[in-house]
Amino acid sequence: MYRGQLIEAMQEILGPEGVIHRREELRTYECDGLMNYRVIPDLVVLPESAEQVQQIVQTCYDEGIPFVARGSGTGLSGGALPVESGVLIVLTRLRRILEVDIPNGRVVVEPGVINIWVSQEVADEGYYYAPDPASQIVSSIGGNLAENSGGVHCLKYGFTTNHVMGAEVVLPDGSVVHIGGGKAPDAPGYELLGAFVGSEGTLGIATKITLRILRKPEAVRTLLAAFKDTEEAGGAVSGIIGGGIVPAAIEMMDSLTIEAVEKQVSPGFPEAGALLIVELDGPEAEVDNQFEHVIKVCEENDASEIRVAEDDEERALFWKGRKAAFGAMGSISNDYYVQDGVVPRTELGAVLKKIADLSEEYGLRVANVFHAGDGNLHPLVLFDNDAPGEAEKAEELAGEIVFVCLEHGGSLTGEHGIGRDKMKYMPQMFTTDDMDVMQLLRCAFDPHRICNPGKIFPTPRLCGERPGPFHMHPVQKAGLAENF
Amino acid sequence: MQTQNIPTEELQGIVGEEHVRESSAEDAVDGVRPSIVVEPGTIEETGEVMKLASREGLAVSPRGGGTKIGLGNPPRQVDLILSTARMDGIIEHVPGDQIVRVQAGLKLQDLQESLAESDQMLGVDPPEEGATIGGIVAANSSGPRRLRYGTVRDLIIGIKVVLADGTVAKAGGKVVKNVAGYDLSKLFTGSLGTLGVIAEANFRLHPIRETARTVFLEVDDHEKIADVTQELTHSSFSQFVLDALEIRWEGDRGVIAALFEGIEPAVEAQSSVATEVLRSHGETSVLGEEDGEEFWESFARRPWDAGDVGLKIGAPPSDLTAVLASVLGAAERAGVEARLSGHAGTGVTFAGLSGGEDGLVEVVEEVREIRIRRSGSVVVQEAPLTVKERLDAWGAGGDYLGLTRRVKEKFDPGYTMNPGRFLGGI
Numbered sequence: 001m002y003r004g005q006l007i008e009a010m011q012e013i014l015g016p017e018g019v020i021h022r023r024e025e026l027r028t029y030e031c032d033g034l035m036n037y038r039v040i041p042d043l044v045v046l047p048e049s050a051e052q053v054q055q056i057v058q059t060c061y062d063e064g065i066p067f068v069a070r071g072s073g074t075g076l077s078g079g080a081l082p083v084e085s086g087v088l089i090v091l092t093r094l095r096r097i098l099e100v101d102i103p104n105g106r107v108v109v110e111p112g113v114i115n116i117w118v119s120q121e122v123a124d125e126g127y128y129y130a131p132d133p134a135s136q137i138v139s140s141i142g143g144n145l146a147e148n149s150g151g152v153h154c155l156k157y158g159f160t161t162n163h164v165m166g167a168e169v170v171l172p173d174g175s176v177v178h179i180g181g182g183k184a185p186d187a188p189g190y191e192l193l194g195a196f197v198g199s200e201g202t203l204g205i206a207t208k209i210t211l212r213i214l215r216k217p218e219a220v221r222t223l224l225a226a227f228k229d230t231e232e233a234g235g236a237v238s239g240i241i242g243g244g245i246v247p248a249a250i251e252m253m254d255s256l257t258i259e260a261v262e263k264q265v266s267p268g269f270p271e272a273g274a275l276l277i278v279e280l281d282g283p284e285a286e287v288d289n290q291f292e293h294v295i296k297v298c299e300e301n302d303a304s305e306i307r308v309a310e311d312d313e314e315r316a317l318f319w320k321g322r323k324a325a326f327g328a329m330g331s332i333s334n335d336y337y338v339q340d341g342v343v344p345r346t347e348l349g350a351v352l353k354k355i356a357d358l359s360e361e362y363g364l365r366v367a368n369v370f371h372a373g374d375g376n377l378h379p380l381v382l383f384d385n386d387a388p389g390e391a392e393k394a395e396e397l398a399g400e401i402v403f404v405c406l407e408h409g410g411s412l413t414g415e416h417g418i419g420r421d422k423m424k425y426m427p428q429m430f431t432t433d434d435m436d437v438m439q440l441l442r443c444a445f446d447p448h449r450i451c452n453p454g455k456i457f458p459t460p461r462l463c464g465e466r467p468g469p470f471h472m473h474p475v476q477k478a479g480l481a482e483n484f
Numbered sequence: 485m486q487t488q489n490i491p492t493e494e495l496q497g498i499v500g501e502e503h504v505r506e507s508s509a510e511d512a513v514d515g516v517r518p519s520i521v522v523e524p525g526t527i528e529e530t531g532e533v534m535k536l537a538s539r540e541g542l543a544v545s546p547r548g549g550g551t552k553i554g555l556g557n558p559p560r561q562v563d564l565i566l567s568t569a570r571m572d573g574i575i576e577h578v579p580g581d582q583i584v585r586v587q588a589g590l591k592l593q594d595l596q597e598s599l600a601e602s603d604q605m606l607g608v609d610p611p612e613e614g615a616t617i618g619g620i621v622a623a624n625s626s627g628p629r630r631l632r633y634g635t636v637r638d639l640i641i642g643i644k645v646v647l648a649d650g651t652v653a654k655a656g657g658k659v660v661k662n663v664a665g666y667d668l669s670k671l672f673t674g675s676l677g678t679l680g681v682i683a684e685a686n687f688r689l690h691p692i693r694e695t696a697r698t699v700f701l702e703v704d705d706h707e708k709i710a711d712v713t714q715e716l717t718h719s720s721f722s723q724f725v726l727d728a729l730e731i732r733w734e735g736d737r738g739v740i741a742a743l744f745e746g747i748e749p750a751v752e753a754q755s756s757v758a759t760e761v762l763r764s765h766g767e768t769s770v771l772g773e774e775d776g777e778e779f780w781e782s783f784a785r786r787p788w789d790a791g792d793v794g795l796k797i798g799a800p801p802s803d804l805t806a807v808l809a810s811v812l813g814a815a816e817r818a819g820v821e822a823r824l825s826g827h828a829g830t831g832v833t834f835a836g837l838s839g840g841e842d843g844l845v846e847v848v849e850e851v852r853e854i855r856i857r858r859s860g861s862v863v864v865q866e867a868p869l870t871v872k873e874r875l876d877a878w879g880a881g882g883d884y885l886g887l888t889r890r891v892k893e894k895f896d897p898g899y900t901m902n903p904g905r906f907l908g909g910i
Contacts, residue, residue, distance in 0.1 A: 101802075102718065103718065103800075103801070103802035104801055104831075148663045148667075150661060154661065158634070158638060159661070161670075162634060162638050176883065177886075177887055178882055178884065179887075183831070183859065184799050184800055184831055184855075184858075185831045186796070186832060186861070187798065187861055187882070188861050188863055188879060188907050189881055190671060190674065190675055190892075190907075191624075191670045191671055191674050191675075192884060192887065192888070192891070194637050194670025194671065194673065195666060198666075199666055199667075242580060244603060244691035244692075245691075246690070246691070282725060282750075283754055284753070285747075285749040285750040285752070286746055286749070288749075289749055289750065290747070342659045342662055343659070344578060345581050345582075346580040371661070374659070374660050375659055375660075375661070409658055410657070410659050411657050411664050413663050414659075414661040414662060415661065416663075418665070422664075426664070429664055429665075430664075433651050433652060433653045434654050434665070435665070436653070437653035437895075438666040438668060440891075440895055441666050441668070441891065443894050444887065444893075456665065
């Protein structure tokens, strides 16, 4: 099919307003939140219904045209990077909240619905949607699902995958399936939903998503504690969690981050080598009791200052400072590279030391802001794009940092995803066999590899291939089953 | 069925002579007796055994504690039972990270005892005694506390599997937060050994809670049960957090029980609010930690005995009244005795049925028909072979059946693993 014919076919499905094909307009979609990879897609389509998504995918399948789904485009690993000669399916017009079912604690939404809208929709009933990535005021539920987004409160409440209960999915061959029980638990069969959530848009497109909502906690208490350095702050983190408390959030910022945040949003943070924000929520009696324990642990770890949020306003100020951290780097550096790695919590101290050494070795500043409770680091490598070679150096340093995470038993990514950005690192964490077996799943969902190709796996497998020796089963020999 | 040629000596060469034995009658899976039982001691040996089995066209059934060996449809063929009994170690437990890595053959009870020394636990509590970690993952077993901790899928963070062709592969890792690669840990959860052998699993752990309180209410009208459980879950003043919310119905009386765990002042505050809610419905009792433990031991048991039909019904929690009514109504019409229990907070109901075979089949078909219309499910978890021959254990499956089959055929193209036991004849 020529490009002109494809445009016509898509216009037939979507009308002329639903198809973007002029080059200057296509440029808007050349990258997602990770801006160092750019590809101009052949075509951008803007469906308004699940049926249209199905028809688009069907057309792509019939014609062998690759496609990429995109929500709000805030992803940080290039997961929604378009493919050349491919179609970019933008889901921002599928933004209806279809159903609110309080008795069963469920909300059914379309993929373009913005994360925060879900909580806003059910707030009056005393409920909220727990996963809260920093991007929650702009990122879409469909994108959250694809990336299995985390957030500051996932230490206690889990990730997107723990809150998506069902999905209507358009598979890469255009067929539609409903996976996960939705409102009913434990659907028979494989846990396809668990495999689908976090598959970075490579297994199909979710067109209806059933989310779990939770009752708002009775009490929320938040404090800010200042320490001499990240090591002492880390000691407090271990002490809190070792004491059997599961806080709603524990976030750490180092001095460089504090400096940047102060310049940008002036939350009035104390001067310190490291800051912790600790939040507890739950029943009043429990929170009160455990909050005292948290304060005690901070004191034992020589906190120079402990500030308890007196009201919602002060709490919001603490969080404003934390959530502004990435953006605030602009106030102390021309450019920065956001890294996302995970280490076991007990390795935090050793890893931070190695990051400091690397920073010195490369002559580049690294700011650390992270979800300390679950060991999810977000080192920000500061550099100047105008200085020759510095951008490459920064990327190399960021790469070294994830290798350190792996050496200490951690992971390449805690919430941003592998996408296009970290494909090259996958063999450092997984063997060829590991990745081949993962791709068996890909082959079951997308045998022609047209759904978001060129992401996650550095070496794509042809789906006819099979790793390892293959022997025909007698059932096959007898002609009772086919080879697949 | 054609008898397979069993390469006993080669198997002995892999795992050692003493770890290969002829099967006995107890090794049968729903009446299908295997030829041989093999107990590999390592993941490498497991890989070699699988390679050999695939080469010889042997059907393999992995087995842990054997507590769920009757789950699913009768297998089309079983030649070799692959027992994980010797792979029963804790590989790594880091209390500070609240994670554990274990081998599949480890018994849950042994794991919990070991973790308790560090005041930690794995948040799964299936009622079957002697269940192994591998079996719990494969069968996706759960218990009352799933209301708080979720099910295996919510707690598993990494896995190592051996495929039918002997390939050893891992996914996930030992950190709780991790989105690198596909989440095969979840895919293998509930796969009933049909995708490969689960050899190792990693989990996030939780602190053991300081104390517990159980509050329960007796009722004599099954229609009242759902009102009470909904009120407990949603009432505007019930701001407490429930660890479990369970029900039982037997004869003409029922019990609703709520469990609160945590630190003393919180448990005290929450359980007294709950007591107040329950008192408005009838006589309410409160149990402390020790009495509560005894209470839950019997209360959490499945409502069936050997020889009965046991159903697991999945429905939206707000449909509880309809679920109870449909089972009790169908049972009465068919002259079958029905007992019920369930996780009211999450929408899982168990039904134990005893009576004549025709009546049993009738009840299952009727209840299943209603549930499937409402996007739920009815799984036969236990039944005499003669009943199983007349019913599919899983039901028809939804529009995802084709995809399910494609997944199976990618991971196990030769149908070596547990053929026939799973959904859709997989």
